[in-house]
Amino acid sequence: xxxxxxxxxxxxxxxxxxSILAWYVIKNQEKTGFIxxxxxxxxFEYRSELESALKETLMVHSRNLDSLKNQIxxxxxxxxxxxxxxxxxxxxxxxxxxxxxxxxxxxxxxxxQEDFSNKIRIQSNQYLQxxxxxxxxxxxxxxxxxxxxxxxxxxDLTESVITFINKKYNGR
Numbered sequence: 806x807x808x809x810x811x812x813x814x815x816x817x818x819x820x821x822x823x824s825i826l827a828w829y830v831i832k833n834q835e836k837t838g839f840i841x842x843x844x845x846x847x848x849f850e851y852r853s854e855l856e857s858a859l860k861e862t863l864m865v866h867s868r869n870l871d872s873l874k875n876q877i878x879x880x881x882x883x884x885x886x887x888x889x890x891x892x893x894x895x896x897x898x899x900x901x902x903x904x905x906x907x908x909x910x911x912x913x914x915x916x917x918q919e920d921f922s923n924k925i926r927i928q929s930n931q932y933l934q935x936x937x938x939x940x941x942x943x944x945x946x947x948x949x950x951x952x953x954x955x956x957x958x959x960x961d962l963t964e965s966v967i968t969f970i971n972k973k974y975n976g977r
Contacts, residue, residue: 835943840933840954842947849929855921862917866910873903930954 846852880896937945937955945955 835960836941837944837946838942839946839948842949842954845929845933846925849925851928852925855924859917859921863914866913870903870906870910873899873906877903 877896877900880899933945934955936942937957942955943957943960944953946952947954
């Protein structure tokens with residue numbers, strides 16, 4: 806073998822070694838990213854579906870309240886002691902019933918809105934985890950507060966930390 810062949814072989818071997826090393830480093834790098842949760846929430850198409858159903862449900866209840874309110878206002882505008890056979894006590898009971906229905910409606914509205922937000926959060930979190938796994942992300946963070954939204958289970962230190970802190974606590 807001449808010197809030129811030896812040098813080319815050495816360069817080729819070094820090139821292969823550097824390529825293998827670079828591939829190993831790239832392969833083992835952790836892929837991280839972040840999302841804007843508010844933007845995801847606002848642009849998630851499932852939100853539109855749920856929002857329409859929520860509006861429809863609330864509209865039905867709102868119409869019933871409006872009808873009851875109109876009845877009471879009509880009775881009071883007539884300034885009569887009796888309307889449709891109702892005396893003052895019955896009118897007061899109708900007002901009280903209306904006030905109770907408003908409270909029930911407000912509670913229902915709050916409950917439905919919380920349920921609405923929870924359904925969107927649960928479904929988007931499930932899809933986020935699928936996205937992260939399928940695209941090789943180790944960690945995905947929230948842009949708003951830096952909270953970890955997804956972490957590869959391989960990186961979960963929970964059990965090791967529990968063992969460590971308990972050993973420390975017990976003086977081992």
